[in-house]
Amino acid sequence: MIKNKIDVVTLGCSKNLVDSELLMRQLVANGYTVAHDPDTAKGDIAVINTCGFIGDAKEESINMILSFAEAKKKNKLKQLYVMGCLSERYKQELSDEIPEVDKFYGKFDWKELIADLGKSYYKELEFDRSLSTPPHYAYVKISEGCDRTCSYCSIPLITGKYKSRPMEEIEEEIRHLVAEGVKEFQFIAQDLTYYGLDRYKAMKLPELIERVSDIEGVEWIRLHYAYPAHFPKDLLRVMRERDNVCSYLDIALQHISDNMLKIMRRNITRQETIDLIQHIRKEVPGIHLRTTMMVGHPGETEADFEELLDFVRETRFERLGAFPYSHEEDTYNDKHYSDDVPAAVKQERMDRLMELQEEIALSVNEEKVGKTMKVIIDREDEEFYIGRTEYDSPEVDGEVLIGKEHALAVGSFCHVKIDSAHPFDLFGTPEV
Secondary structure, three states, X not given: OEXXXXXXXXXXXXXXXXXXXXXXXXXXXXXXXXXXXXXXXXXXXXXXEEOOOOHHHHHHHHHHHHHHHHHHXXXXXXXXXXXXXXXXXXXXXXXXXXXXXXXXXXXXXXXXHHHHOOXXXXXXXXXXXXXXOOOOEEEEEOEEOOOOOOOOOOHHHHHOOOEEOOHHHHHHHHHHHHHOOOXXXXXXXXXXXXXXXXXXXOOOHHHHHHHHHOOXXXXXXXXXXXXXXXXXOHHHHHHHHOOOEEEEEEEOOEOOOHHHHHHOOOOOOHHHHHHHHHHHHHHOOOOEEEEEEEEOOOOOOHHHHHHHHHHHHXXXXXXXXXXXXXXXXXXXXXXXXXXXXXXXXXXXXXXXXXXXXXXXXXXXXXXXXXXXEEEEEEEEOOOEEEXXXXXXOOOOOOEEEXXXXXXXXXXXXXXXXXXXXXXXXEEEEEOO
16 A cells, blocks of 8 residues: 555446546546556555446446455555446445445546545646556547437436537637647547537537637547447538548447337437438548447337348448447336346347458558558557557557567558558568
């Protein structure tokens, strides 16, 4: 146990990661040594930032809390605090069940933790973060909350109504990060495309991206978590015209059959989805689309799933993830549907879908062999430098493995000729 050292553990999505980074910067300013995601408790204080979205994530968060609570019982830890989505939703239940935790905080009141430690919150460091990512890229959260009413989703219950950040505030944060050496920005929100409606009474994502792309030093902007219904199509013009806006869009579709889209309350039809994808690919040639599909939602028949498979086969998404339905209390489904698809069927469907996607991903990657691509170098190991193209987001997408015949600097851009392809990775040689 190291005195005045705080271990911060982040679970769940990149939006949680941003909150942890903001907290860590305040802790450092108050004189603490901070470690992010340690294997075991090493400091005398620990903070766990939890996820509460789906069953597996909730279980992971609870297990992590219990692990640190056990360390505290054995006097390997003095103080234990929990924040984030899980404790926002289940604060009282968790307090009753895990008394070893000194205090639970929700998703938005974590600043109280600093006061409870007897320290000061530095307003002038409001946008400063202790980055847990490599120093050349960062996540930028442009809003909180969600106004959508999808049948299965508990996130609006946790985060509340949609709240856009002011454009000027986001620009200020970007300028600060650029000054710190950040070159690549992953824009994130529960729903990027809704940005501005609450604050400016209009969809302002295209304008925001234009304004940020004008900031000197911004090399890449990548967009995560768009919603397909009422998509702001002027965004595609911005993506096409701005060289530093990556030809990449993460747009979660969840399903394709009209039956399932209606049950899921997605406010879009099959044909509207197909038309949107065709329009996106026409307006931004070469764009790589990442999407997420859900299998095993209540009411999903084998015919619905086969329709989904056919759609994925025909559309050939460059990037696709999938997850089985998880029944969440207090959602629309909790009041209107039972979890009627057996777990084994969910898993079998997910396996079939991902097996198909692996074939598609290999085909997409093989088309890149022989081409020269701009790559940012994330890290190096004994055999390779490891980087990404503009079509690859950190953590979720593939990588480019580059031979070490020539010295390359981590955090730098280089041009790489692609020599061979695997389903989720490329192999290449730098052009120097």
